[in-house]
Amino acid sequence: MSSFIYDALPMRVVFGSGSLARVAGEVERLGLKRALVLSTPARRELADRVAMLLGDRSAGVFDQARMHVPVTTADAAQAVGEELGADGWVATGGGSTIGLAKALALRGGLPVVAVPTTYAGSEMTPIWGLTQDGRKQTGRDRAVLPRAVVYDPDLTLTLPPSVSATSGLNAVAHAVEALYAPDVSPVIAAMAEQGVRDLAAALPVIVERPGDAAARAAGLQGAWLCGACLGATTMGLHHKLCHVLGGMLDLPHAETHAVVLPHVAAYNLPAAPSAAAALRRALATDDAAAALAGLGSRLGVPTGLRDLGVGEADLPRIADEVLTHPYSNPRPVTRPELEALLHAAWEGRT
Numbered sequence: 359m360s361s362f363i364y365d366a367l368p369m370r371v372v373f374g375s376g377s378l379a380r381v382a383g384e385v386e387r388l389g390l391k392r393a394l395v396l397s398t399p400a401r402r403e404l405a406d407r408v409a410m411l412l413g414d415r416s417a418g419v420f421d422q423a424r425m426h427v428p429v430t431t432a433d434a435a436q437a438v439g440e441e442l443g444a445d446g447w448v449a450t451g452g453g454s455t456i457g458l459a460k461a462l463a464l465r466g467g468l469p470v471v472a473v474p475t476t477y478a479g480s481e482m483t484p485i486w487g488l489t490q491d492g493r494k495q496t497g498r499d500r501a502v503l504p505r506a507v508v509y510d511p512d513l514t515l516t517l518p519p520s521v522s523a524t525s526g527l528n529a530v531a532h533a534v535e536a537l538y539a540p541d542v543s544p545v546i547a548a549m550a551e552q553g554v555r556d557l558a559a560a561l562p563v564i565v566e567r568p569g570d571a572a573a574r575a576a577g578l579q580g581a582w583l584c585g586a587c588l589g590a591t592t593m594g595l596h597h598k599l600c601h602v603l604g605g606m607l608d609l610p611h612a613e614t615h616a617v618v619l620p621h622v623a624a625y626n627l628p629a630a631p632s633a634a635a636a637l638r639r640a641l642a643t644d645d646a647a648a649a650l651a652g653l654g655s656r657l658g659v660p661t662g663l664r665d666l667g668v669g670e671a672d673l674p675r676i677a678d679e680v681l682t683h684p685y686s687n688p689r690p691v692t693r694p695e696l697e698a699l700l701h702a703a704w705e706g707r708t
């Protein structure tokens with residue numbers, strides 16, 4: 359990292375237990391008069407609470423957000439927003455709901471306030487996605503970056519241990535790849551190391567005692583830091599592989615990240631000494647890749663792609679797709695090595 363460019367993304371973060379009460383102030387600060395609250399059907403109760411907190415500044419609730427932002431969902435939300443005269447979006451939920459708000463911001467330029475309830479980190483990135491006919495198109499645009507993010511750890515108390523574990527490892531993966539990204543800088547490296555440290559300490563406690571408020575706060579802080587790293591850098595083999603697996607086989611997002619992470623770490627870290635050193639410090643270990651695998655098994659996450667329903671026969675076409683478009687990675691990816699990595703990830707053998 360002897361030379362770098364650091365191009366900071368604007369971020370306004372309101373963090374802390376009980377900070378949901380500050381969401382109306384954030385909406386007001388942006389000058390919004392009629393914000394539409396977005397959620398998935400499962401998070402409707404939270405969305406109603408947020409709408410109540412917004413009072414006159416709420417245009418209502420749209421509760422049909424879905425994973426991977428189908429274009430039809432964005433169309434429906436946009437239509438409701440136009441009908442109700444919405445002048446902004448308040449996304450309450452995980453990456454699926456925040457993804458919907460970002461797609462809407464991309465289309466109409468209206469500002470987004472995010473209230474995340476998982477550890478996925480989408481609220482910290484300018485990356486948007488929209489899915490049509492089974493293909494997810496993604497891009498980067500600063501217009502989609504939420505103008506304010508309200509992180510209230512109390513909202514994560516209901517996140518089930520299994521979702522917390524996979525979602526947390528999804529966040530850790532952002533930091534791992536940021537540490538060896540071509541555009542890493544000292545600021546991002548420091549955030550990534552601290553994010554991994556926070557999550558690695560918090561996740562085992564959260565899985566054992568989901569109601570532990572201190573662990574929930576540490577986990578969400580780690581998720582913020584890791585999400586910010588994702589937003590600021592170019593991801594490598596791990597994110598490419600998960601994107602291809604998710605897109606071609608319709609796999610669950612966070613679980614796929616949890617399974618793949620130790621395998622890519624074992625492959626890449628020998629070629630990325632400063633990333634490996636940062637992870638050894640964060641994980642208090644001599645072998646970061648083994649520690650990541652150990653963390654996954656301690657958290658009880660699925661260990662093999664076959665546990666997610668991937669067939670062994672699917673692996674060659676996954677490798678084909680991964681090798682089709684070049685992307686940045688600290689270690690060159692050859693077909694035999696990629697096939698070996700995929701096979702080990704499929705079997706769940708580290």
Ligand code: NAD
Binds near residue numbers: 425455486
């Ligand atoms: P999600 O939003 O679908 O939430 C996962 C599950 O957790 C859902 O069933 C949801 O109802 C439930 N849930 C959420 N919060 C809860 C809570 N507090 N209590 C109980 N249940 C709760 O998934 P996710 O893992 O947050 O995000 C995955 C999506 O986000 C994927 O589509 C992925 O591509 C996208 N993503 C995008 C970016 C980006 O930068 N654009 C970054 C990370 C993830």
